[in-house]
Amino acid sequence: MEATASARYLRGSAQKARLVVDMIRGKDVNQALAILRFSNKRAAGHVEKCMRSAIANANEIAEKANISIDPDELWVRTAFVDRGPTKNRRRVRPAPQGRAYREQRHFCHVTISLSNDERPTDGSKREVEAKPGKLEESKRRKRGGAAAAPRAKRAAKKEEPEATAEKPATKKASKKKATTEE
Numbered sequence: 001m002e003a004t005a006s007a008r009y010l011r012g013s014a015q016k017a018r019l020v021v022d023m024i025r026g027k028d029v030n031q032a033l034a035i036l037r038f039s040n041k042r043a044a045g046h047v048e049k050c051m052r053s054a055i056a057n058a059n060e061i062a063e064k065a066n067i068s069i070d071p072d073e074l075w076v077r078t079a080f081v082d083r084g085p086t087k088n089r090r091r092v093r094p095a096p097q098g099r100a101y102r103e104q105r106h107f108c109h110v111t112i113s114l115s116n117d118e119r120p121t122d123g124s125k126r127e128v129e130a131k132p133g134k135l136e137e138s139k140r141r142k143r144g145g146a147a148a149a150p151r152a153k154r155a156a157k158k159e160e161p162e163a164t165a166e167k168p169a170t171k172k173a174s175k176k177k178a179t180t181e182e
Helices: 014-024 029-037 043-064 132-140 149-163 171-181
Strands: 002-011 075-083 090-094 100-104 107-115
Touching: 002 043, 014 029, 014 043, 014 075, 014 107, 029 043, 029 075, 043 107
Parallel strands: none
Antiparallel strands: 002 107, 075 107, 090 100
């Protein structure tokens, strides 16, 4: 069974309300209400009110269908926020040197859907599993372009001493060798 509630024309931008709604999506009703109660976001109060309305709608639908429902078994199936109108809510704020800055007062529409059906299994979610062969291959892969240039120089410097093993390691040793040869 699914119950939906929507709160329309809430003050505040949709972007800020989405931050709150993202925290509760997929959670149990009790856990979601606790998150909303102790959240510092201003939109949390409006979203909590919409959530309580959805719970009441679920109870009402269950009574009409003559079904017993436990509110603790409900979970947030979908929750989303749409942008509301700003057309008739424009204001002017005084600015320096006789200018005026325009302000838009934003509104949003919150919709929450609750369900007591079983949650989808973990197999249906797309989880990217790292394959050991691919991971090692990506670490070995060389990067091209400017990022590879410093590494190429370092690699060339490391190869030079190995290629010429006969060269002495220090200047003093090379001087001694040069004096003995003369």
